[in-house]
Amino acid sequence: MNDAAQPYPVLRSRVDARTDDYRANYEQNSAVLAKLDEALAQARAGGGEKYVSRHKARGRLLPRERIAMICDRDSHFLELCALAGYDVKGHKPGASLVGGIAVVSGVECVITASEATVKGGAINEMGMRKSGRMAEIAEQNRMPSISMIESAGADLPNQSKIFVPGGRGFRDLTRKSRARIPPSASYSAARPRAAPTSRA
């Protein structure tokens, strides 16, 4: 630890917790945090009680359980875009995907897992964008990416539409599989790129 530089000066704080402004902020921010907790709880609930039970009855793990299992014990997990699709028509909070930064075998990775209790894990538009964002994070930060995918087989034709550039290739893949011809390496869907979100 060869830090020859002087330690930086300490910032002085002038916060007074007894002022009305402070208290008002504290109260209101706490109220919004409560709303945030509620929304996050909704995201954790996935497709809801019924679908969760059904999923577990088939002996399957829930996506968040899978993530918990694969992560190093006591390590951090920063969930990203947990509320994608929140209050958006046709979507559940989370957009059918759980994603974030975790530590697996000592390596920081981007993990995504299908929320199988929402429409069997079928991926929708917001979910696609979220998935793209996860891939972008992995690429920009050069982190390994782990995907735990559980799909709704029935939705394949629709899914291909979502896989955008690689969509066609993907459709071909499933056709080939049905004909019992092993898919070739070229099927790999290109990484869907997240379009820069313009919000203005």
Next chain:
Amino acid sequence: MSDYVVMVKEQAQVYLAGPPLVKMATGEETNHEDLGGAEMHSKVSGVSDYLAEDEMDAIRLGREIVAHLNWKKGAAPVPRPVEPPLYDAEELLGIASADIKVPFDSREVIARIVDGSRFSEFKPLYGKTLICGSAYIHGFPVGILANNGILFSDSSNKGAQFIQLCNQTNTPLLFLQNITGFMVGQKYEQEGIIKNGAKMINAVSNSTVPAITIMTGASYGAGNYAMSGRAYAPRFLFTWPNHRIAVMGGKQLGGVLEIIQRQAAAKKGVEVDEQRLAVGKAMIEAQIEKESNPFFATARLWDDGIIDPRDTRSVVAISLSAAYTAKVRGTTSWGVFRH
């Protein structure tokens, strides 16, 4: 292209792509066994690299695969002892203004997220509406830019310069955004606010060190761009629950529209319908309010998530550590700065 594929016996399925990628497939309808069953793909087609007995086995394999990647991080800061901040993060809930029109001192935020509350401020006497300075967060060096008011010419210049300096030293950037915009008005136009604002935007666009943005209050208009909003691809962007994002604030927009409508009416020489104006204004405000609230934004992936302000230090540390998985390199090529 998936580098590794693990399929669960009698359950699994195929796919996906990315940079070094570990893939684990789990769960499917068993009637797709013929289609692309795990066993077939593991033994016949070779599409799958590992056949897992069950989910837990698949997870175990996943961990094993990651372990043997021998993944080395691209950069590592000089190891140094980590001092926690001197002040309680809990106080951030009282500091962050619930009403974003009310300003708050960003230094109080900085003091609660950096190691030892230690901060070396850059050019403190100039461009005071933008705080720039160096600190460490969990031992990672970071160059912080934090709004303390509107961006003026001088603060924009300072910001641009600071960003360049951080690129020179390969120091990641942390933007604490709380900005309603650039200063407008005659005086400022003459000072070249557009030009100077553009300088900062240019710096942000060309900067190649990792940037992390936390929106702690307002994020309006061009200020958003200058302070590394979504479009400028910070590695991570998080928001506080009190944050608002829009072209401009609802009341502001309402006010602007009111001014426009009154001016138009005056030009035509007619009376303004006060009630209609009031209703219109209220609707605009409500719409902006709805669309600018953090839940609306996060639902549409305008950010990577709303965080509890008390977690800011941890979230930034995790983000920095993730960013350090790649090489951390600043740029020396900056496009053209109009001076």
Next chain:
Amino acid sequence: MKTINKILIANRGEIALRIMRTCKDMGISSVAVYSDADATAPFVDAADEAVRIGPAPSSDSYLAMDKIIAAATLTGADAIHPGYGFLAENAAFATACADAGVKFIGPAPEVIRVLGSKRESKRIAADAGVPVIPGYQGEAQDVETLAAEAETIGFPVLLKASAGGGGKGMRVVNAAEELVAAIEGAKRESKSAFGDDTLLIEKYIQRPRHVEIQILGDEHGELIHLFERECSIQRRHQKVVEETPSPVLDEATREAMGNAAVTVGKTVGYVNAGTVEFILTPEEEFYFLEVNTRLQVEHPVTECITGLDLVREQIRVAQGEPLDIAQTDVPRVGAAVEVRLYAEDADNDFLPTTGSVVDWWVPPHVRADSGIVAGFDVGIHYDPMLAKIISHAPTRGEAVRKLANALRDMVVAGPITNREFLIRVLEHPKFLAGELDTHFVDHHTADLIGVEKDEQLRDRALIAATLAGVAERRAAAVLPRLPLGFHNNRFVDDWVELAQGDDHWTVRYRPLRDGGLQVSVDDRTMTIRHLDLAADYVTYETEDGRRWRFHVAQHGAMRFVHHRHGAFRFAEKPRFVEPGAAAVEGGCVAPMPGKVIKVLVSAGETVDAGASLMILEAMKMEHQVTAPTADQVEQVLVEVGDQVEADELLVVIDQAGQ
């Protein structure tokens, strides 16, 4: 007078180290001999020189007289100290030493031989006027003679096999009616166990106490006693707790016993250290039992109260020096108590245990004579005694409480030990009151064995076991100073599954914003705060403000948790099962560590439920391994001669239809 310069210690473990300590004090070189199993034992390095003498089994090493003498010759040792056990009371060995010109530190071979026979020694004692237990040990062995003798002695009587011990051929007869059947039964058993149906009859003493006198004689005819030791707390004739002075002896009896012991010793011209054992009745009558012609395991308590170093005295005597203390000058200060720490499972019929000693620490205010160190592997070849812990204090009460407390603080992690059993004995009201006899353990079994652990303490210990290793993981973590387990949207708690024997628990925990942890053991939830997770200790406070501090040692998946009020050993269930390492269903495992001496089945054979699959030998007894169900033998994993560990898989039975 011949000065000894180098002593070869024909022993191992604790006593070898003990003898070496005195050698160092006297400036005498020491030579250790060791078997293959003891190559890394602490006593080997502690000696000035060491010679390997053979493979693990005692008969090939520590009992191999020629090898030991060869080692003495090789190293130029001029004396051999035999310790206790092994060859210590072997007259032939003493003779062989003399023949090789090496001084045997002990009495003369002839004395060893004569006193080594129970019958002979009793005769000598009786002839010397020392009380012996009324009894009959005559040649006539017909039922009529035996019955008549029994009546003469007076009921109750004890029938004993002359040819051996261990309870075989032993019968207590309370009344004449039972005599004939008892005699016939005892004869049958004795014949079957020892090939000889010769019986002795002794008066049966109810509530006997075992009191022995330490004697010490020099080569110039002087012989003194060094007071008594009471060793009534025994289990299956093995001493567990020893103390001095005896809580019941009055001065007159003490003097009388001391004189009796000296008389016996002088009669045979006893030289060096020895112990004369007596039985004490509740009426304080004493009867001679036998003489042990060696240094005893429990000699430290005598050393504590007299201030003498008995090994030093032994060496001085062997050098031909006269005793330098007169009988009347032998000090007696305070009281001393010793316990023997064994690697055995008191709650499981005292089955011997094995394993690596993961951690070992004795508080400094008591004396600990041990042959182990942290990292030492306790095996099956030798006596399972790990250490002797001895306390000395001005009064008996203080000495006992001091020792009990020290045992509570002592950390011994790894093999199961009788530590908690010893604590219960020492803290038992009857023991504290001095109400002892040799049946103490049997009488108070319910208080001493199979005592339920305090559930609340166990929960706290489970939490400690769960948190052990957190400090290590954090130090190695990507962000070591980040709050433990940071999650911004936590779904499940972190968890660990722990097991002990047939019990298992799931401990879940989740960090709280203020640095505390919400923990639950199965369905019992609590919040803990002020966590301090150092390398060996886990400390935390429960909601009532009470502080809990546990010493935790980890070894593989084992978590040894120690607290003053209880020690626990949990196995952490791994989250993932390595392929191939999964516990095989339908397997037969070894009930204890031992050696395979017979394999009775082969792969492919069909067996009935309860059929004998193989025979193991352990602790000088044979054990059968039987099939749990009727099925086909899939695989036999061991061969005759293999040494196996407890729970090691021996045979795989194919559970067809499962």
